[in-house]
Amino acid sequence: MEKVSLGAENKFCPQTLFLYGTYKEDGSPNFGLFCWFSYCFDGELGVMACIGGEKLTKDRIRETKVFSANLVSESMLPLADYLGNTDGYKAGKMDIPIETERGAVLDVPVLKDSPWVFELEVKQSILLDDSEVLLCKIRNTLVAKELKDSSISVEERMRMAAPVTWIGEGHYFSLNYRSLGRTGDWKDSFHSA
Numbered sequence: 001m002e003k004v005s006l007g008a009e010n011k012f013c014p015q016t017l018f019l020y021g022t023y024k025e026d027g028s029p030n031f032g033l034f035c036w037f038s039y040c041f042d043g044e045l046g047v048m049a050c051i052g053g054e055k056l057t058k059d060r061i062r063e064t065k066v067f068s069a070n071l072v073s074e075s076m077l078p079l080a081d082y083l084g085n086t087d088g089y090k091a092g093k094m095d096i097p098i099e100t101e102r103g104a105v106l107d108v109p110v111l112k113d114s115p116w117v118f119e120l121e122v123k124q125s126i127l128l129d130d131s132e133v134l135l136c137k138i139r140n141t142l143v144a145k146e147l148k149d150s151s152i153s154v155e156e157r158m159r160m161a162a163p164v165t166w167i168g169e170g171h172y173f174s175l176n177y178r179s180l181g182r183t184g185d186w187k188d189s190f191h192s193a
């Protein structure tokens, strides 16, 4: 495969999208769209998230130390795109039809339509020049019941969750919901006995 060298770029490396929910000072919910989201381990599964620049979501997380991360399903994409392209400092951002409820464990707003929601508490934050990395404890995971129903095939459950990925290049992508195999299927394939 012939390759070209680029600067720091991650296009074509899909990033799963989440909407982060926080309560504003007046108790009403705010949501922003985020893709710099991954996992870490410290005795149990945790989350690491990076928030760049100054934005309302960051202010509210700094203040409350908690937020929700709501997986974006394909049906939620128009809402997610709006929330990712509208500044929370702008009055009226959240004057839209949006169904939320309070988290089961933390005081965070949760999107009713999201099939997989983390309730997160910030345990540590690392300040970088233009962003902040948050290391979070998962205090609860709220999951659509069907996704835990193992009588439904994993492919069908992926189709139900329908996570949206973002690849830079200004494009959102769907997954194709076709399993490529199971973990370990190829583990003995490269050495003969």
Ligand SMILES: Cc1cc2nc3c(=O)[nH]c(=O)nc-3n(C[C@H](O)[C@H](O)[C@H](O)COP(=O)(O)O)c2cc1C
Pocket: 030, 031, 032, 033, 034, 035, 036, 037, 050, 051, 052, 053, 055, 056, 057, 058, 081, 083, 084, 085, 086, 087, 088, 089, 166
């Ligand atoms: C596809 C997409 C992904 C984004 N991912 C991030 C991210 O990972 N980190 C970040 O700081 N901002 C990210 N943003 C920008 C925020 O969504 C944007 O600043 C938004 O206004 C945040 O909401 P708020 O202003 O209500 O806090 C992303 C935007 C889009 C459209």
